[in-house]
Amino acid sequence: MTYIDAHMHYAGERPEVIKWLAQEDCKLLNIGGADHHGEAYRRLAKQHPDRYAWCTSFQLEGFEGPDYADKVIEGLKKDFADGAIACKVFKRLGMKLQDAQGKYAQIDDPIFDPIFSWLEAEGHTLLVHVADPIGRWKPLDEKDPYFEYFEKTPEGQMCNREGVPHHSDILAARDRVIERHPKLRVVGAHLGSLEHDLDALAKLLDKYPNFAVDTSGVRRIVSLFLTGRDKVWEFFIKYQDRIMYGSDRSVRDQLEMSEEKFQESFGELKAAFRSGWDYYTTDKTFTLKGYEVRGLGLPQDVLKKLFYTNAKKWYPGI
Numbered sequence: 001m002t003y004i005d006a007h008m009h010y011a012g013e014r015p016e017v018i019k020w021l022a023q024e025d026c027k028l029l030n031i032g033g034a035d036h037h038g039e040a041y042r043r044l045a046k047q048h049p050d051r052y053a054w055c056t057s058f059q060l061e062g063f064e065g066p067d068y069a070d071k072v073i074e075g076l077k078k079d080f081a082d083g084a085i086a087c088k089v090f091k092r093l094g095m096k097l098q099d100a101q102g103k104y105a106q107i108d109d110p111i112f113d114p115i116f117s118w119l120e121a122e123g124h125t126l127l128v129h130v131a132d133p134i135g136r137w138k139p140l141d142e143k144d145p146y147f148e149y150f151e152k153t154p155e156g157q158m159c160n161r162e163g164v165p166h167h168s169d170i171l172a173a174r175d176r177v178i179e180r181h182p183k184l185r186v187v188g189a190h191l192g193s194l195e196h197d198l199d200a201l202a203k204l205l206d207k208y209p210n211f212a213v214d215t216s217g218v219r220r221i222v223s224l225f226l227t228g229r230d231k232v233w234e235f236f237i238k239y240q241d242r243i244m245y246g247s248d249r250s251v252r253d254q255l256e257m258s259e260e261k262f263q264e265s266f267g268e269l270k271a272a273f274r275s276g277w278d279y280y281t282t283d284k285t286f287t288l289k290g291y292e293v294r295g296l297g298l299p300q301d302v303l304k305k306l307f308y309t310n311a312k313k314w315y316p317g318i
């Protein structure tokens with residue numbers, strides 16, 4: 001089956017990777033812009049348009065400065081003219097970026113609004129990753145499926161810190177942007193940061209027809225597994241037009257890597273694909289991040305949407 005991985009940061013420039021993607025008949029949407037990383041994504045989308053597409057982003061630095069939004073829009077115009085098919089907002093906005101008074105900036109700040117109005121008017125898609133898994137706002141718990149990730153990045157832990165926004169504040173700001181721009185296609189990365197609460201996500205999808213989500217990445221499969229198979233199955237059936245597959249692997253500077261390191265990163269890519277494939281397409285039981293996960297075994301027509309049609313619809317031009 002032809003399929004699209006709609007959430008990637010994979011600068012897979014080695015011929016082995018391109019060849020493998022062709023064998024699998026797979027296309028990756030790489031996400032990132034305005035940095036060294038983004039350059040590789042731009043280049044790959046040009047050199048291998050069958051295998052790679054590119055979603056750009058914009059600088060948050062200087063967001064309080066004069067003409068900030070105009071400058072961002074100028075940059076985005078160039079990126080879209082140069083092959084970008086969507087624009088992403090990273091979670092720094094909401095969790096890290098502070099204004100001159102030390103207040104955490106949120107995505108619904110009027111400063112950013114002209115950018116979203118421009119994307120809306122141009123018919124471009126906005127991919128939004130704001131907030132982190134909910135465990136960031138709780139004391140560290142070894143049983144949390146994201147424990148390893150939280151431990152590795154302690155600076156992102158929000159629990160017991162004064163003046164930081166809550167998970168719900170950050171998501172509410174995003175929801176106001178979706179509401180303010182009803183013609184803007186908004187894709188919420190990582191199940192809209194509601195991987196722990198499909199009921200809340202269902203409410204959002206019901207309320208905003210211009211909102212969809214991606215499933216990135218591998219750990220979200222564990223979150224879904226912990227939610228319970230029947231509930232997840234029903235969710236994927238009911239919202240079959242609003243969910244896109246993504247595995248969120250990350251690789252850079254592959255051309256300069258040692259052979260050993262390259263094989264490791266390539267193996268990770270294949271393993272991520274296999275986990276996604278096993279979980280969504282089969283009902284077999286397999287081990288993932290220490291959990292015995294049973295696949296959903298979704299119907300063929302739903303799989304076709306999850307792995308292909310929805311990405312085509314929500315990211316025109318992909």
Ligand SMILES: [Zn+2]
Nearest residue numbers: 007009216248
């Ligand atoms: Zn990502």
